[in-house]
Amino acid sequence: MALNRYSNADKILLAVDSIIFGFDKAGLKILLIKRDFEPELGKWSLMGGFLKEDENLDEAAIRILQHLTGLRTIYMEQLYTFSKVDRDPVERTLSVAYYALIDIAMHDKELINTSAQWFSLDKAPHLIFDHNQMVEKAIARLKRRALSKPIGFELLPPKFTMRQLQKLYESILDKKLDKRNFINKINSFGILVRLDEKDTNASKKGAYLYTFDKVKYDEKVLEGFNFKI
Amino acid sequence: MALNRYSNADKILLAVDSIIFGFDKAGLKILLIKRDFEPELGKWSLMGGFLKEDENLDEAAIRILQHLTGLRTIYMEQLYTFSKVDRDPVERTLSVAYYALIDIAMHDKELINTSAQWFSLDKAPHLIFDHNQMVEKAIARLKRRALSKPIGFELLPPKFTMRQLQKLYESILDKKLDKRNFINKINSFGILVRLDEKDTNASKKGAYLYTFDKVKYDEKVLEGFNFKI
DNA sequence: CCAAAAGTGTTGAATATACACCCATGC
DNA sequence: GCATGGGTGTATATTCAACACTTTTGG
Structure with a gap:
């Protein structure tokens, strides 16, 4: 009966999406990437990917960020888990959002080989799915943390x-x-x-x-x- | 190829565990329940269950809490998602922790038909899996919130x-x-x-x-x- | 009448805020 | 020599923290 409880439960896809804040002379920016698969191919998006069976969320966040942008040795913090039933049109997917703050100049050389691009907060484009909501939540958290x-x-x-x-x-x-x-x-x-x-x-x-x-x-x-x- | 990305990804079990803080004349307490299935049957645990395909996390937290304890109309807030690979010995399971604060006397009549029991914080027993860690995090969050x-x-x-x-x-x-x-x-x-x-x-x-x-x-x-x- | 909890203000200390001028240098 | 950004201190207002006695009433 132990196995019943577990085997009756639904298994679900889990994504990890990262909000990377960067800072340079011009102020606070956010890193976005052009999504390279359907749906919403070519639209602006956070750095995202799926969690694998054999890694925890922190590891996944780091792996995905590095794979998509080249960025490494970045300290990321978990933000919130987004779970609206229809947030992903293809299939039920939860997304755990992470965020980080980096010095843009310092990580300049790592950031390679990608369509990733820095946007100042007020000029950022509209993002796919619920990613704009994630960014808003991250900004609020960042402010609160900066004060504490x-x-x-x-x-x-x-x-x-x-x-x-x-x-x-x-x-x-x-x-x-x-x-x-x-x-x-x-x-x-x-x-x-x-x-x-x-x-x-x-x-x-x-x-x-x-x-x-x-x-x-x-x-x-x-x-x-x-x-x- | 859209479907490839999605269909190649691992699907994972998702649990929701709730830390319910209660307050009465004697001070701050926490609600625990005797787990009624294997593994760890009979051990003390947070109120937990699995997320279903057709509900979001907030809904699941409410449903599970009500099912296990009878408590309803409680405002719960998402705390953190725990993802250590071996946190559940039966099968890979992530758990999204929620927490809430209630007036014990006020919800007294709802709390029925269960092995749920209030413990003062310093007398709470050891809990299954990583539930003690969840409680610690919830206490820290509660303190921070109380100050802000x-x-x-x-x-x-x-x-x-x-x-x-x-x-x-x-x-x-x-x-x-x-x-x-x-x-x-x-x-x-x-x-x-x-x-x-x-x-x-x-x-x-x-x-x-x-x-x-x-x-x-x-x-x-x-x-x-x-x-x- | 007395035990037990409720109610009520003031003062000194600490912290936050507002504010303006001179300095060093490269061009 | 002047434009640009860097550095420095003080006075006032606000907020925090410590503190003790009187009131009410059920038993």
């Missing part, structure tokens, strides 16, 4: 300027921040180390480069951030 | 006292709060209405009853709470 802990480890290059970090927050929260208050706030956590190097890409004077102090950051995470900005 | 918006609509009876609301928060956050500060904070939102009635169950003097002002509450949710307590 300093993001940046995954998103910024190892060395970055205060202004880059501020721009990142401004992109995510979609509002301007005061640079003095921002710096004071960030410094009050004591999780950044100012290096002696300067970055002269964006200015003639040059801006100090910072790195995260991983040890202090982890301590802070444990005791709980109070990150309101 | 006033919960209570789903959890408290229509009329409640300040002390009940405070106890609820204390249970969830697992710490004592100052009653004056708590009341001041809650009142500053302007989402509660004090009734002329008093509740004399817990005291001789009697405590004012309150209800949520749904309209003001919804306004507040839109403009964004700042609920740090």
Whole structure:
């Protein structure tokens, strides 16, 4: 009778779709790809594929992303599982959405051999199925996360300027921040180390480069951030 | 070739498991049930069952909960999808976890005809499969939610006292709060209405009853709470 | 009359916000 | 020499956190 319960149950297709947020000088972007099979062939879509019997969801998300775009060593987080009965016109398919944040310039070389393309959030095209809904949910989650802990480890290059970090927050929260208050706030956590190097890409004077102090950051995470900005 | 992509993909069993938190005078509890089929027959478990082909996850969570416990009209929220390859020893099964918060006394009469039983969080038994992990994640989520918006609509009876609301928060956050500060904070939102009635169950003097002002509450949710307590 | 829970405000500390000028450099 | 982006501090307003006594009434 054990087997009855299991064998009477319906088996269902499981997709994994990933929302990849990227950040560069111009702000926050999203990575989309032209779907290469029917239905909706040629339409814009998230990076998606099917879960295999012998892998878990995290593994599938990584495998699919790498296969479609070349991107690797990206930290992805599970977002939500979408299950509307008719969300896929071909066959009943659930989709588990994942999302990630990356530094566009840093992963530039990996991104190869594909129709994948970055879009700024306000210029993104209409997507297949319920993918637009997934993106909306991911943006909301990203905002909430940005307010509850300093993001940046995954998103910024190892060395970055205060202004880059501020721009990142401004992109995510979609509002301007005061640079003095921002710096004071960030410094009050004591999780950044100012290096002696300067970055002269964006200015003639040059801006100090910072790195995260991983040890202090982890301590802070444990005791709980109070990150309101 | 469209069909190839789909038909080559593995189909997988999908379970839905629900963590039901309940609240009464004694504090926060969790509802567990004795599993009635193999494997692990007779062990304690979350309320679980399999997703059917013609329903979405929300519907399945409600159906399964009602079937196993009699509970109905409960608002459940999706928590996370668990996918470790060997999480179920019989067959590859993913499980989408849901959670909910209810007032124990209020749903007392619905809860029938089952081996379901309330446990306080610290006295809960060991659960089957990865269900303990699910519970931990649900507790963490509940705490975070309690800090970002006033919960209570789903959890408290229509009329409640300040002390009940405070106890609820204390249970969830697992710490004592100052009653004056708590009341001041809650009142500053302007989402509660004090009734002329008093509740004399817990005291001789009697405590004012309150209800949520749904309209003001919804306004507040839109403009964004700042609920740090 | 007394035990038990309810109700009620103020103050100091901490945190958030608003705000403007000088600096260094490449062109 | 000037245009561009970088860096820096203070004063005010807001919010948080700590704290103790009086009220009511059933027994």
